[in-house]
Amino acid sequence: MLNEDGTRMDGRRPDELRKIEIEAGVVPVADGSARVQWGTNLAIAAVYGPMEAHPRKISRQDRCVLDVRYNMAPFSVTDRIRPGFNRRSREIGKVTANALESVVQLELYPRSKIRVEIEIMCAEAGTRCVGLTAASVALADAGIPMTDMVVSVASGRVNGVVVLDLNKEEDNYGDADLPMGILPNSGELVFLQMDGDLSPEDFQEAWDYNMGAAKEIHEIMVAALAARYGGDA
Amino acid sequence: MSDSGDVGRLVIPGDSLGEIGERRAGHGVLRRNGELIATRLGHLSEKGGELSVHPVHTAYTPRPGDLIVGYVEGMRSNIWFIDIGGPFNAILPMSLAAGKVDFGATREYMDVGSTVLCRVQEVDENHGAVVTMKGMGLRKLNSGFVDTVPSHLLSRVVGVDGQMLKSIKEASDCRMVVGQNGRIWIEGDASGTRLARSALSVIREAGHRPDIESRVRGVLEE
Numbered sequence: 320m321l322n323e324d325g326t327r328m329d330g331r332r333p334d335e336l337r338k339i340e341i342e343a344g345v346v347p348v349a350d351g352s353a354r355v356q357w358g359t360n361l362a363i364a365a366v367y368g369p370m371e372a373h374p375r376k377i378s379r380q381d382r383c384v385l386d387v388r389y390n391m392a393p394f395s396v397t398d399r400i401r402p403g404f405n406r407r408s409r410e411i412g413k414v415t416a417n418a419l420e421s422v423v424q425l426e427l428y429p430r431s432k433i434r435v436e437i438e439i440m441c442a443e444a445g446t447r448c449v450g451l452t453a454a455s456v457a458l459a460d461a462g463i464p465m466t467d468m469v470v471s472v473a474s475g476r477v478n479g480v481v482v483l484d485l486n487k488e489e490d491n492y493g494d495a496d497l498p499m500g501i502l503p504n505s506g507e508l509v510f511l512q513m514d515g516d517l518s519p520e521d522f523q524e525a526w527d528y529n530m531g532a533a534k535e536i537h538e539i540m541v542a543a544l545a546a547r548y549g550g551d552a
Numbered sequence: 553m554s555d556s557g558d559v560g561r562l563v564i565p566g567d568s569l570g571e572i573g574e575r576r577a578g579h580g581v582l583r584r585n586g587e588l589i590a591t592r593l594g595h596l597s598e599k600g601g602e603l604s605v606h607p608v609h610t611a612y613t614p615r616p617g618d619l620i621v622g623y624v625e626g627m628r629s630n631i632w633f634i635d636i637g638g639p640f641n642a643i644l645p646m647s648l649a650a651g652k653v654d655f656g657a658t659r660e661y662m663d664v665g666s667t668v669l670c671r672v673q674e675v676d677e678n679h680g681a682v683v684t685m686k687g688m689g690l691r692k693l694n695s696g697f698v699d700t701v702p703s704h705l706l707s708r709v710v711g712v713d714g715q716m717l718k719s720i721k722e723a724s725d726c727r728m729v730v731g732q733n734g735r736i737w738i739e740g741d742a743s744g745t746r747l748a749r750s751a752l753s754v755i756r757e758a759g760h761r762p763d764i765e766s767r768v769r770g771v772l773e774e
Binding site for chain 1: 562564565566567568580582584589591592593594607608609610611639640641677678679680704760761
């Protein structure tokens with residue numbers, strides 16, 4: 320899956336990201352929203368709240384709860400996905416909520432709920448990273464207090480070579496995949512999964528790729544928010 | 553990334569605002585490892601050595617004493633539940649209604665959907681609020697129109713020393729009450745109400761821009 324000159328099937332270098340485009344405020348009725356076009360992936364995230372937590376049993380006296388729903392549209396992939404929850408979407412919703420809980424200042428809104436809806440409109444590989452990145456921009460757009468943004472990106476290994484931001488073929492037929500959620504300002508990690516096996520050296524290389532890419536993606540997120548509010552952050 | 557020098561700059565959650573030094577962390581700002589960090593999306597402001605972020609979007613958080621416009625959302629025999637536009641409904645006990653209400657007769661006095669001008673009496677540590685209708689001018693609103701402006705843009709509606717609100721009232725010949733929760737009650741004839749609402753819609757659309765005052769004046773003069 321690699322060309323003779325070391326480039327990948329889609330012509331990218333091993334440390335090159337796909338083209339990323341972010342726009343904030345795309346859902347007018349939501350408190351905050353974002354659209355992320357990442358290669359062929361397209362995700363829309365919308366944030367509502369803080370609001371009263373329903374059902375009552377999920378509310379917490381000392382903090383807010385994040386209700387994250389990740390969903391892939393039935394038409395987002397070539398073989399139709401049955402609408403509604405499935406094991407995979409529940410898992411991704413949960414890990415996304417865990418990642419976002421580390422930055423959102425939940426203690427400021429006791430008994431409340433913040434609803435985060437992530438809809439994948441077109442999927443090509445790495446949708447959990449795209450969804451988490453979109454959710455983070457949407458939360459900032461909604462004015463939710465956070466200690467940092469969350470940037471998510473994956474690296475993996477294909478034919479023994481570590482590459483950044485896997486596309487569909489690399490994800491399906493590659494050796495391993497390492498999605499990470501990174502706080503770009505502090506460099507802390509809030510989310511890490513690994514599919515397949517990586518040697519310690521490869522793991523380190525994938526880690527470094529992700530850390531480097533996080534800075535790049537963070538700049539795009541900042542530019543998207545600045546464009547919406549007419550600033551030059 | 554930046555010093556406090558660039559007041560008015562748009563900041564993103566996680567942005568470093570430089571060393572703490574002599575400054576204090578205000579609203580939307582956090583101290584971390586000797587640095588000040590922005591926690592909200594908004595414009596930076598500094599007042600008396602306190603650095604804060606004026607957010608571009610925020611939910612209404614009730615504070616005691618706020619004058620607000622609420623909608624009745626439900627009731628029991630002795631209390632009403634009032635939608636105040638915040639994360640939680642407030643309660644209005646029968647004893648704090650404007651007139652005398654009999655136990656069990658809350659619905660006759662104010663039904664679901666009624667609009668009330670009330671004041672926040674107290675807020676507990678869980679953001680639960682109690683509102684009151686005892687006070688000058690507090691009443692059930694039977695006429696007029698309620699428009700909304702996000703609560704962080706209210707300072708633009710009121711303007712410096714209330715000048716902006718005054719000119720909207722004069723140009724439209726309407727009575728207006730600005731609720732701290734972003735709901736604004738307007739009463740006047742149809743053309744006046746329309747003018748006041750178009751001024752508010754300009755603030756809603758472009759309230760974060762520095763030239764908002766001249767834009768609104770442009771609408772009023774038209």
